Amino acid sequence: MLNHDQLQVGVAAAKRQFDLIQNKYPDLKGRLPNGQLVSLLVMSLPGGQTGIDSSPAQILNEFPAMVFDGVAKTNLRNILSGQPEKPTASETKQLNKDLEQMSPQLKYNEKCQVEIRFNDLKFDLVWKLQADDLVDRNLTPQTKASINIVLGTLAQFANLDQQKNKP
Numbered sequence: 001m002l003n004h005d006q007l008q009v010g011v012a013a014a015k016r017q018f019d020l021i022q023n024k025y026p027d028l029k030g031r032l033p034n035g036q037l038v039s040l041l042v043m044s045l046p047g048g049q050t051g052i053d054s055s056p057a058q059i060l061n062e063f064p065a066m067v068f069d070g071v072a073k074t075n076l077r078n079i080l081s082g083q084p085e086k087p088t089a090s091e092t093k094q095l096n097k098d099l100e101q102m103s104p105q106l107k108y109n110e111k112c113q114v115e116i117r118f119n120d121l122k123f124d125l126v127w128k129l130q131a132d133d134l135v136d137r138n139l140t141p142q143t144k145a146s147i148n149i150v151l152g153t154l155a156q157f158a159n160l161d162q163q164k165n166k167p
Helices: 004-024 055-061 069-082 089-105 125-132 153-165
Strands: 037-045 048-051 113-118 151-155
Touching: 004 089, 004 113, 004 151, 004 153, 048 055, 048 113, 055 069, 055 089, 069 089, 113 153, 125 151, 151 153
Parallel strands: none
Antiparallel strands: 037 048, 037 113, 113 151
C-alpha cells in the first residue's frame, strides 16, 4: 500500500526511467501529426489504467481500482459524483479544498504496473524493448505476440528511489 507521497516518489522514478528509455530509443519521442504523443506512460492493473500524471480525482474517476477502499476514497468519490457538470466558482473552490484535504489519506495499490503505451506502434521497436535491461523483463511478456512493455511496479519505483536517497 502506498500513501500519496510514496506514489509521487514512484511516479517520479518511473518517469526518469522512461526518459532513459526515450533517450536510448528516440523513436519513442515526439508527437504524431494529430498531436498525440508517440508513446506515453500509464499506471495499470488488470482492471484498468490511467495516465502517469493523473491527479487523485482523475484516478478516482478513471481507475478507482488503483485506490484501496476506505473512508477517504468513499467520501471523495461521493463528492466527485455529486459535482454538477458546470460547477460554479465556489463549488470548484470547495471541491479543490476537499481534494487537498482528503487526497493525502488515499492508499494506492503498490502492485500497479507502470507501462508504455504506443500511439504509433512499431513492432521492431517493441521487440527490442522487450529484451532491454531498462524494462522489467519478468513482468514484460517475452513474446512477439505481445506489445505490453512494463517498466516495473509502483512499489519497485518507490523503493528504488528511496534507496538512492539513503546516505
